[in-house]
Amino acid sequence: MRKHLIGVDIGGTKIMGGVVDDGGNLLTSLGKPTPTTNARVLVEVVKEVIGELLTRNPDVLGIGLGVAGLVDWEEGMVIFSPNLPLKEVPLREEVRSRFGLPTFVDNDANVAALGEWCYGAGGxxxxxxxxxxxxxxxxxxxxxxxxxxxxxxxxxxxxxxxxxxxxxxxxxxxxxxxxxxxxxxxxxxxxxxxxxxxxxxxxxxxxxxxxxxxxxxxxxxxxxxxxxxxxxxxxxxxxxxxxxxxxxxxxxxxxxxxxxxxxxxxxxxxxxxxxxxxxxxxxxxxxxxxxxxxxKLGTEAGVIGAATMALEEMGGAAGC
Ligand SMILES: [Zn+2]
CATH class of the missing domain: 3.30.420.40 (ATPase, nucleotide binding domain)
Structure with a gap:
């Protein structure tokens, strides 16, 4: 039985989310435009994306988020982002308290690097x-x-x-x-x-x-x-x-x-x-x-990488 994780890529124009298995396969995905108004609205849209993915596929072990900005990895906190209305937002806690699943937050490029390394051009x-x-x-x-x-x-x-x-x-x-x-x-x-x-x-x-x-x-x-x-x-x-x-x-x-x-x-x-x-x-x-x-992964690198990051942090072998 494959393990399923949710990966979310929070970018300047789009919030992309997907359910990814431990073989790096994107099973289902959805995207919503990134709100530019304020942090509260943006975090709500992130939760909507995750909620909808969980309705499609409730069998999920954890959640990984990649954010276009400076992220305090230990605290799961978005410190600052040049293109998003996020400043000192405890994103990990926001998501974890809503869904009760292990949650991890990293910079979007770090998770995309992990995705490419594991399942893309990294070889x-x-x-x-x-x-x-x-x-x-x-x-x-x-x-x-x-x-x-x-x-x-x-x-x-x-x-x-x-x-x-x-x-x-x-x-x-x-x-x-x-x-x-x-x-x-x-x-x-x-x-x-x-x-x-x-x-x-x-x-x-x-x-x-x-x-x-x-x-x-x-x-x-x-x-x-x-x-x-x-x-x-x-x-x-x-x-x-x-x-x-x-x-x-x-x-x-x-x-x-x-x-x-x-x-x-x-x-x-x-x-x-x-x-x-x-x-x-x-x-x-x-x-x-x-x-x-x-x-090789194109725009999917962020979602696949974020899910893979969550799997790795939970001690699961990502198969890469
Ligand atoms: Zn510079």
Missing amino acids: GASNLVFIILGTGIGGGIIIDGKVYRGTRGYAGEIGHMVVDPQGPLCGCGNYGCLEALASGQAIAARAKEAIAGGRASSILELAGGKVEDITAKTVTTAAGKEDVLGREILSEAGRMLGIGLANLANVFDPEIIVVGGGLAEAGELILSPAREELEKRVMNLDSRGVEIVQA
């Missing part, structure tokens, strides 16, 4: 770095088969590693973070700037002729069709990513680096310059062979 590697290239940049680090959370649970903020001290201002207040140079937001900003400055490119046409409607997606689509500016921007973002990955390779010596998130769909247009830069910068020659691969 059984003991040491893995997972990086999410989306609107922002998040990450998770697996060391010896365990999520590395740091002292308080804040480790893995790969997006806020400084790769250019003279670089642009980041949303976190620092300058030259990887997120400020290689995220979807950064790519869109660079394209807007170039086009407003007079560069010709099919990016503008793809954005309906409006500079303000340019997104990372229009840049990657244009680059996929040989647009010179699009390729330049992705190549530069890839180069910055490569500097970050070389730092990570020097510090952690991973077997594999998994790249997920919406921007990973740009594939080799971004990964190939990243690989080149990494090879130039890693110290140990063997690290040049570190594999950089695209994630």
Whole structure:
């Protein structure tokens, strides 16, 4: 008999929940838009999602939640989130007291890293770095088969590693973070700037002729069709990513680096310059062979990973 767990991925636009078995199979799922009003409303929607999943499948052992923000792992408390109305919210206690099931809360990138490590592109590697290239940049680090959370649970903020001290201002207040140079937001900003400055490119046409409607997606689509500016921007973002990955390779010596998130769909247009830069910068020659691969679970990584985290914390073998 397979064990069933609930995993919930609380993101800036959607709250996704699902029932997952101990083989990493997503049995049923549902999503609701993330309320942006206040913490109380958001927590109620999280409980609604869990309640509905429990009605569909009452045979659940525990609940895992992944939240886009800083999470105090020990306390199960969301300390702060740049994109959610959550500040010092005791989410674990809120959920546990309502459903009476063992509940665990972690950062969304950490649980997605666990999901990819266990059932996705991880391929059984003991040491893995997972990086999410989306609107922002998040990450998770697996060391010896365990999520590395740091002292308080804040480790893995790969997006806020400084790769250019003279670089642009980041949303976190620092300058030259990887997120400020290689995220979807950064790519869109660079394209807007170039086009407003007079560069010709099919990016503008793809954005309906409006500079303000340019997104990372229009840049990657244009680059996929040989647009010179699009390729330049992705190549530069890839180069910055490569500097970050070389730092990570020097510090952690991973077997594999998994790249997920919406921007990973740009594939080799971004990964190939990243690989080149990494090879130039890693110290140990063997690290040049570190594999950089695209994630496999897509948007399900968070839900599957959150459920897997709960199973692991309850001492169940996740089979990975
Ligand atoms: Zn930053």
